[in-house]
Amino acid sequence: MTTATDTTSIEASADATRADTGPDTTRVDTGPDATSTDTTRADTGPDADAARAASKPYLVPLTRERLRTVLDEALVHRNELTGALSQLTFSSPAAYEPARPDWAVGPFTVDPAFTFTLDGQWPDPDGLGWTSESLYNPSLIEHDGTLHLFYRASPRKESLGSRIGHATLALTPDGEPAPGATWVDDPANPVVRPTLDDELLGTEDPKVYRAEGRFWLFYNGVFPITEEARVAHPSPGHPVQAVGIDLLVAVSDDLVSWQKLGPIADHEQTRLWAKGAVIPRDEHGNAVRLGGNGSGSGSHNDGDYIMFVSEGFDGVLHVGRSDDLRHWTFEPVPYLDLSGVGGHLHEVAAAIVTGDGRLVLDVFHDVDGVFAASQALYDVGRPVDQLALTSGGSLSWGGLQQIGGRWTFAQGWDAPVGHRDLYFYRTDPHAPAPQTTP
Numbered sequence: 001m002t003t004a005t006d007t008t009s010i011e012a013s014a015d016a017t018r019a020d021t022g023p024d025t026t027r028v029d030t031g032p033d034a035t036s037t038d039t040t041r042a043d044t045g046p047d048a049d050a051a052r053a054a055s056k057p058y059l060v061p062l063t064r065e066r067l068r069t070v071l072d073e074a075l076v077h078r079n080e081l082t083g084a085l086s087q088l089t090f091s092s093p094a095a096y097e098p099a100r101p102d103w104a105v106g107p108f109t110v111d112p113a114f115t116f117t118l119d120g121q122w123p124d125p126d127g128l129g130w131t132s133e134s135l136y137n138p139s140l141i142e143h144d145g146t147l148h149l150f151y152r153a154s155p156r157k158e159s160l161g162s163r164i165g166h167a168t169l170a171l172t173p174d175g176e177p178a179p180g181a182t183w184v185d186d187p188a189n190p191v192v193r194p195t196l197d198d199e200l201l202g203t204e205d206p207k208v209y210r211a212e213g214r215f216w217l218f219y220n221g222v223f224p225i226t227e228e229a230r231v232a233h234p235s236p237g238h239p240v241q242a243v244g245i246d247l248l249v250a251v252s253d254d255l256v257s258w259q260k261l262g263p264i265a266d267h268e269q270t271r272l273w274a275k276g277a278v279i280p281r282d283e284h285g286n287a288v289r290l291g292g293n294g295s296g297s298g299s300h301n302d303g304d305y306i307m308f309v310s311e312g313f314d315g316v317l318h319v320g321r322s323d324d325l326r327h328w329t330f331e332p333v334p335y336l337d338l339s340g341v342g343g344h345l346h347e348v349a350a351a352i353v354t355g356d357g358r359l360v361l362d363v364f365h366d367v368d369g370v371f372a373a374s375q376a377l378y379d380v381g382r383p384v385d386q387l388a389l390t391s392g393g394s395l396s397w398g399g400l401q402q403i404g405g406r407w408t409f410a411q412g413w414d415a416p417v418g419h420r421d422l423y424f425y426r427t428d429p430h431a432p433a434p435q436t437t438p
Contacts, residue, residue: 056267058229059197067194068128070201074154074161085413087395090373091425096392103377104390105352105360105400105407106427113177114424116149116167116410122189130163131155135420136412139208139398141215141255141285147171147403148255149183149410150206150217151422153190160222160243162202163190166256175404191258198223198246198263205397207277208255209325211287211305215255216325218277221246221263225272235271237315244272245312249326264328265320273312279305279325280351280359280383283402287325288353290383306383308335308361310348319384335384336361341374341391343367350399352407359383362393362400394425405429 060066089095091108100107116135124130136158138151147169154162166186170178192203201222209216225244247265250258265274280288292303307320307328319333338345343365350362359378366372373393376386394400396409407427415421 056197058226058232060200060224060226062194062197062200064126064128066200067126070161071128071130071155074156074159077156077159079158085371087411087413087423087425089371090393090395095373096390099390100392101377101388101390103354103358103360103388104375104392105354105362106375106392106394108394108407108409108425108427111408111424111426114147114169114408114410116151116169116183116422116424118153118165118167118185118420120185122153122163122165125190125193130161132163132420133157133418134159134412135165135415135422137205137397138410138412138422139206139217140401140403140408140410141208141210142171142175142401142403143210143215143255143285145171145173148208149422150191150208150398151410151412152204152206153420154202160201162204162222163194164192164203164206164217164219165189166191171403175406186256188256191256192217192219192250192260194221196221196248196260196262198244199248200224201243203248205275207279207398208285209279209281209287209399210285211325215252216287217250217252217258218264218279219248219250220275220277221248229267229272233267233271235273235312235314238271238273238312240272245275246270247274247277247309249277251326261326264326265330269318269330270312271314274309275311276307276309276348278308278310278348278351278361278399280353280380281399281401282353283355283407285399285401288380290353290359290380292381306351308348308351310336310345333384335386336363336376337386338363338365338374338389340389341365341367341372343372346371347397349373349393349395349397350409352400353380357381362395364393364395 093107096107121131132153134154134157135151141148149167151165152162153165167183169183170181172178199221204220207218223244246263248263250260252258282288289302290306304321309318316332318330320328320330322328346364349364352360359380361376363374373395375393377388394409400407400409410422410424412422
């Protein structure tokens with residue numbers, strides 16, 4: 001995972017190279033003729049570029065030379081702590097002991113029928129020789145009988161310089177892989193790659209939702225932090241060093257062609273770091289409105305779209321609210337209390353609307369320095385008032401979906417070195433159904 005203590009040499013060279021004009025320092029093409037499908041935006045053009053530059057003058061401009069530096073540093077990255085993560089440590093039946101409540105989502109076991117393996121390397125639209133060694137933190141959504149997989153591909157496991165890929169698998173009406181069907185990796189990959197200044201260090205951790213008649217892909221844009229930025233936006237509660245993160249969004253009508261809309265939160269609030277874009281999602285992958293008078297079905301009477309943000313914002317938990325998924329307002333809300341399990345919060349991974357009036361947050365934290373997972377229970381009518389807490393969880397940063405009636409997610413932590421695999425984890429089809437009231 002990208003952390004506020006990650007380092008990069010980009011910051012040190014930014015001031016010296018900001019005015020360079022040679023062929024290696026030209027800005028990466030983001031116009032309609034660019035080769036990546038993620039580059040067409042509603043805010044393109046010289047006026048929009050000038051407005052963005054004026055609002056964030058401290059951002060280091062994205063150039064091919066700097067992208068090459070990011071790749072070179074990523075290729076030598078190693079993180080023994082996060083590199084040792086294993087999914088079933090958090091998600092197996094033992095992780096939910098000693099007493100799993102009936103509202104918990106899980107435990108999970110591996111289903112090898114869904115395993116995704118990336119065999120070849122993508123073409124590199126930037127001509128840098130970019131390659132990937134590791135896949136992880138994917139997001140799933142089923143649409144019209146096809147399972148769509150969006151995943152983070154990195155030069156090294158948990159390194160900077162990531163891009164986002166897309167693959168599809170045909171399903172039977174029962175939610176199993178169709179006879180003879182295999183995963184098809186999108187020939188347009190990478191579907192999202194760095195093209196904006198606040199994506200210079202990578203595009204990470206996709207989260208896909210269906211809402212408002214469209215599909216919404218939220219992701220993290222990683223950028224280098226300069227001293228000018230730290231002075232402009234001090235963050236004593238969540239100190240940032242060389243790396244910052246923005247929450248960004250892209251939209252699509254077909255899950256294939258994506259239009260970038262840019263960041264959704266201002267640095268005046270985020271203090272240069274915001275991770276998550278965790279929006280309550282139902283069993284079909286729909287973003288769900290909560291907190292209104294309805295039952296969480298998604299109508300306007302059911303309140304707002306809610307986003308749980310757990311990293312950044314000067315170290316204070318925040319909740320975002322939106323009426324359209326594009327425009328968000330954020331306010332501090334103490335929605336999570338981990339005192340029942342102890343430890344330090346790292347990140348809220350997913351928000352699961354289970355269809356029985358319940359909302360379950362999947363939480364990544366540590367206990368005495370050891371990584372752990374827990375789940376917190378809420379009512380959909382009171383989505384920030386915690387009701388209960390239990391150990392165990394999915395730690396699915398891309399959210400969960402029911403496929404064939406089973407809660408399902410994917411992760412690549414357990415892939416052997418040199419293998420680009422994503423394994424699928426599913427709940428027991430014979431597990432007792434949850435009760436209908438908290």
